Amino acid sequence: MSQTIIRTLNLKDFTHGKLEERIRFAEEFTAGLKDCGFIILEGHGIDPNLIAKNYSNIAELFGLDRETKDKYGQVSGGQRGYTGFGKEHAKNRTVGDLKEFWHVGQELPKGHALYEDYPENVWPDQHVAGFRKASLSLYRELERVARNMLEALAMNMDLRPNFFSDMIHEGNSVLRMIHYPPLEPHMDPNAVRAAEHEDINLITLLCEATASGLELLTHDGEWLPVEAGKGQIVVDAGDMLSRITNEVIPATTHRVVNPKGENTSRFSMPFFVHPYSASVLDVIPSCVSEENPQKFPPITAGDFLHQRLVEIGLVKK
Numbered sequence: 001m002s003q004t005i006i007r008t009l010n011l012k013d014f015t016h017g018k019l020e021e022r023i024r025f026a027e028e029f030t031a032g033l034k035d036c037g038f039i040i041l042e043g044h045g046i047d048p049n050l051i052a053k054n055y056s057n058i059a060e061l062f063g064l065d066r067e068t069k070d071k072y073g074q075v076s077g078g079q080r081g082y083t084g085f086g087k088e089h090a091k092n093r094t095v096g097d098l099k100e101f102w103h104v105g106q107e108l109p110k111g112h113a114l115y116e117d118y119p120e121n122v123w124p125d126q127h128v129a130g131f132r133k134a135s136l137s138l139y140r141e142l143e144r145v146a147r148n149m150l151e152a153l154a155m156n157m158d159l160r161p162n163f164f165s166d167m168i169h170e171g172n173s174v175l176r177m178i179h180y181p182p183l184e185p186h187m188d189p190n191a192v193r194a195a196e197h198e199d200i201n202l203i204t205l206l207c208e209a210t211a212s213g214l215e216l217l218t219h220d221g222e223w224l225p226v227e228a229g230k231g232q233i234v235v236d237a238g239d240m241l242s243r244i245t246n247e248v249i250p251a252t253t254h255r256v257v258n259p260k261g262e263n264t265s266r267f268s269m270p271f272f273v274h275p276y277s278a279s280v281l282d283v284i285p286s287c288v289s290e291e292n293p294q295k296f297p298p299i300t301a302g303d304f305l306h307q308r309l310v311e312i313g314l315v316k317k
Helices: 019-035 048-062 066-070 131-156 239-244 301-311
Strands: 008-010 038-042 081-083 100-105 174-180 194-197 203-207 214-217 223-225 233-237 254-256 266-273
Touching (some): 008 019, 048 131, 048 266, 131 174, 131 203, 131 266
Parallel strands (some): 008 038
Antiparallel strands (some): 081 100, 100 174
């Protein structure tokens, strides 16, 4: 049986604590990412009513008929709006995941220097009242929490405070709203809700899902369930962070398994924290040593993202 323990941390220790508490939080966060790639976060300050409102909205959204949803799915690579069942698959797999999802991305005013970098958001407010307001409010709150977490990471790695958080300022972060439907007899028996994969981005923030199913792969090769209770957020490390740290912090493999008990829908809302597209992912010199020589050349976040979107089937080669 795995001895892996997922740390539970309180963000207030970092945002409101004394220097010793801030240092301790940063140490625990970094150690958690190195140990198993995941931590559970409390004290983040996001209004639970805002999270509940967004879950209510996406239940209504995914309850729309397929024809209506497909009208919102015209953005290249599924970068915004709706992506239907089976369109995305894990890297090195060909069977599509048993999920449909909706992407909300960075919202910048026309004339902004980065405005042309990002596709425009797609809003279904004519079908789901208040969707835009609620999802953008949650986006900004999760962006705030992500900035705090990355500042803690920079503190522990003895970098300037905004080393990581500057990368995500007006960055290409995405709020993904997911519906995993109940299993039906016609579905591919080889398909799962989300096959094992690593996230592409720096870190991911995942508000508590409506049902269990998330599992991480431990260093011992065992699958460990990850459960976030009410008011908790799961935080994990992605490929971009692993690349920057020369794999000192690994990107942890995880999956969402098919229901083992009651066969019901599962909704979740991961927030994928991305740098702005021109940000350069370059290995931190302090993460390079004789025992751990530099593994990766520099690459922009935009180019890296494109490579991975091709690998998971959302963008054609």
